[in-house]
Amino acid sequence: MRIFAIFLLNFVCVGTFMVQASSKQSNELNPPKNDLIIIYSHGKVVKVEGMKIEKTISTVGDETLQIAGSNNIVYAKGGLKNVIINGMNNEVYVDKISSVTIDGGNNTVQYKLSATKSGKPSISSKGGNNDILKTK
Numbered sequence: 001m002r003i004f005a006i007f008l009l010n011f012v013c014v015g016t017f018m019v020q021a022s023s024k025q026s027n028e029l030n031p032p033k034n035d036l037i038i039i040y041s042h043g044k045v046v047k048v049e050g051m052k053i054e055k056t057i058s059t060v061g062d063e064t065l066q067i068a069g070s071n072n073i074v075y076a077k078g079g080l081k082n083v084i085i086n087g088m089n090n091e092v093y094v095d096k097i098s099s100v101t102i103d104g105g106n107n108t109v110q111y112k113l114s115a116t117k118s119g120k121p122s123i124s125s126k127g128g129n130n131d132i133l134k135t136k
Helices: 002-028
Strands: 038-042 045-051 054-058 064-070 073-088 091-103 108-114 122-126 131-134
Touching: 064 091, 073 108
Parallel strands: 045 064, 054 073, 064 073, 073 091, 091 108, 091 122, 108 131
Antiparallel strands: 038 045
């Protein structure tokens, strides 16, 4: 009986410590569970999926950036072949771009140069209040 009581006491103390440590870790290191955050590169496609993600990526000009979600900010240092946005309130800042496709509202894409002969990227925008702007 004494061994069982000691075992039970150790189990409760260690369990309490582990719960406190895991809750502390989830608050400091992990995003809230209601925000899905996925950032990965698959060949020449860079995907950002989730909410409130701010990310800087280095690119060479032949990649496609795909954003699915809302309130994301992506800085592409270098060029992109395509930017595809599905969602709302996203911002993309890129040095050089060829085409922009947006399905959603209140999105902004700012670019310095376009890889097309016209000097403007090919644009397909479905939704309202989307801005594709050339900056200096």
